[in-house]
Amino acid sequence: xxxxxxxxxxxxxxxxxxxxxxxxxxxxxxxxxxxxxxxxxxxxxxxxxxxxxxxxxxxxxxxxxxxxxxxxxxxxxxxxxxxxxxxxxxxxxxxxxxxxxxxxxxxxxxxxxxxxxxxxxxxxxxxxxxxxxxxxxxxxxxxxxxxxxxxxxxxxxxx
Amino acid sequence: xxxxxxxxxxxxxxxxxxxxxxxxxxxxxxxxxxxxxxxxxxxxxxxxxxxxxxxxxxxxxxxxxxxxxxxxxxxxxxxxxxxxxxxxxxxxxxxxxxxxxxxxxxxxxxxxxxxxxxxxxxxxxxxxxxxxxxxxxxxxxxxxxxxxxxxxxxxxxxx
DNA sequence: GCCAAAATCACCCGAAAGCATGACGACAGA
DNA sequence: TCTGTCGTCATGCTTTCGGGTGATTTTGGC
Numbered sequence: 001x002x003x004x005x006x007x008x009x010x011x012x013x014x015x016x017x018x019x020x021x022x023x024x025x026x027x028x029x030x031x032x033x034x035x036x037x038x039x040x041x042x043x044x045x046x047x048x049x050x051x052x053x054x055x056x057x058x059x060x061x062x063x064x065x066x067x068x069x070x071x072x073x074x075x076x077x078x079x080x081x082x083x084x085x086x087x088x089x090x091x092x093x094x095x096x097x098x099x100x101x102x103x104x105x106x107x108x109x110x111x112x113x114x115x116x117x118x119x120x121x122x123x124x125x126x127x128x129x130x131x132x133x134x135x136x137x138x139x140x141x142x143x144x145x146x147x148x149x150x151x152x153x154x155x156x157x158x159x
Numbered sequence: 160x161x162x163x164x165x166x167x168x169x170x171x172x173x174x175x176x177x178x179x180x181x182x183x184x185x186x187x188x189x190x191x192x193x194x195x196x197x198x199x200x201x202x203x204x205x206x207x208x209x210x211x212x213x214x215x216x217x218x219x220x221x222x223x224x225x226x227x228x229x230x231x232x233x234x235x236x237x238x239x240x241x242x243x244x245x246x247x248x249x250x251x252x253x254x255x256x257x258x259x260x261x262x263x264x265x266x267x268x269x270x271x272x273x274x275x276x277x278x279x280x281x282x283x284x285x286x287x288x289x290x291x292x293x294x295x296x297x298x299x300x301x302x303x304x305x306x307x308x309x310x311x312x313x314x315x316x317x318x
Numbered sequence: 319g320c321c322a323a324a325a326t327c328a329c330c331c332g333a334a335a336g337c338a339t340g341a342c343g344a345c346a347g348a
Numbered sequence: 349t350c351t352g353t354c355g356t357c358a359t360g361c362t363t364t365c366g367g368g369t370g371a372t373t374t375t376g377g378c
Contacts, residue, residue, distance in 0.1 A: 037199050041171070044200040048207020092354065105299025108335070121356050127336065137364085138298055138335075140264025251324060266364070280326050286366065296334085297365075319378100326373070334365065341357080348351080 011047060089148070095129040096150060098122060103142040103151050167210045174202050248307070254288040255309060257281060262301040262310050 091099075101111045108126065112119040126138065133148075135141035145151040250258075260270045267285065271278040285297065292307075294300035304310040 037196065040196050040199045041203045044203040045167075045171070045207040045210075048204040049210050051204075051208050094355065102298060103302065105294065105296060105302040107296060117355085118357055120358060123336070124357080125355085127338090130336080135264065136336085137264060137266055139261060139301060142298060142301065143262065143264040253325065268364085276325085277327055279328060282366075283326075286368090289366080295366080321378085322376090324373100324375075326371100328369100328371080330368085332365100332367090334363105336363070337361080339359090343356085344354085346351100346353085348349100 089132045091129055091132050091150070095125050095132070098125045099129050099141060099145055100151060102126065102138050103145060167206060170206060171203065174199075174206075248291045250288055250291050250309070254284050254291070257284045258288050258300060258304055259310060261285065261297050262304065 098111055098115070101114065106114070108119050108122045112122045115122070126141075130136065130138075130141050133141050133144045135144050142151065257270055257274075260273065265273070267278050267281045271281045274281070285300075289295065289297070289300050292300050292303045294303050301310065
């Protein structure tokens with residue numbers, strides 16, 4: 001994706017050089033500024049349009065083609081794996097528990113009611129968990145939690 | 160669609176005129192050609208990028224992604240299932256796309272930046288998607304989206 | 319060309335979430 | 349006993365979300 005920006009820059013540089021050379025060779029021509037200006041404008045407009053299309057080109061209608069593989073992949077000791085990951089990140093059991101409820105789509109207030117603690121406590125646990133996960137939002141925390149294998153598909157904590 | 164081309168032309172014309180005026184007023188400055196050339200290149204590049212993005216807006220490139228799925232979990236043709244589910248709920252492709260980005264943990268602002276639309280637009284799409292899903296929070300929407308098979312584990316829209 | 323659906327954008331306002339900070343008790347281990 | 353961690357709670361503040369409403373524009377089908 002950045003490749004296109006790079007190409008843009010390179011082509012732009014080459015064009016600038018070329019135009020500069022042209023300038024020195026044909027500067028004697030009348031109205032040269034207009035010609036060069038027009039050329040520059042044209043080329044950079046085209047380049048810009050190209051880059052714009054490239055840049056935005058991944059407007060995708062993703063078709064998911066599933067590759068079926070045998071089960072038994074998920075066999076490993078899920079518990080210890082997640083346990084170690086949890087330890088590695090320094091996330092406490094309580095934080096993970098709350099993270100699980102967050103993943104299930106509950107609000108802080110609902111979580112507080114469910115666990116019989118105050119909403120502020122829930123927020124504190126959330127904040128600490130987010131910090132340890134490197135997340136700034138609860139949705140991001142959920143996503144990271146699942147990537148790290150801390151949460152299952154149902155939002156249930158794995159560990 | 161044509162409107163953007165028109166705007167492009169108009170703005171371009173105005174800019175050319177402005178630069179031409181500048182040329183006559185400040186031509187005495189040394190290295191003016193480089194400055195004007197750079198300005199022209201910059202402005203037209205920006206304009207071009209803008210036009211490219213606008214022009215490319217709706218076109219969708221079909222991307223086929225292969226996903227490894229354990230055989231036991233897989234149920235039927237994922238594509239058609241999700242497509243029909245999406246239709247059943249009345250969720251538009253755009254809404255699903257934004258839902259996917261929400262699932263990836265992005266904020267409305269980040270989504271807006273990624274899709275080159277305003278934050279308000281993202282919020283509108285979100286609200287409609289939430290309403291159709293019966294969700295009151297984005298975390299809940301993500302959870303429901305996954306339950307309905309609209310979103311994959313990575314937050315990628317399925318369909 | 320016309321119509322309906324979809325997409326875009328704006329504005330306001332209240333609620334929820336998040337951040338920083340501090341504090342206090344329980345409890346395990348050194 | 350001292351220390352560190354954990355869980356709990358609070359307060360104040362800023363940001364983000366979400367709902368409501370209305371509007372324009374684009375697009376695709378007829």
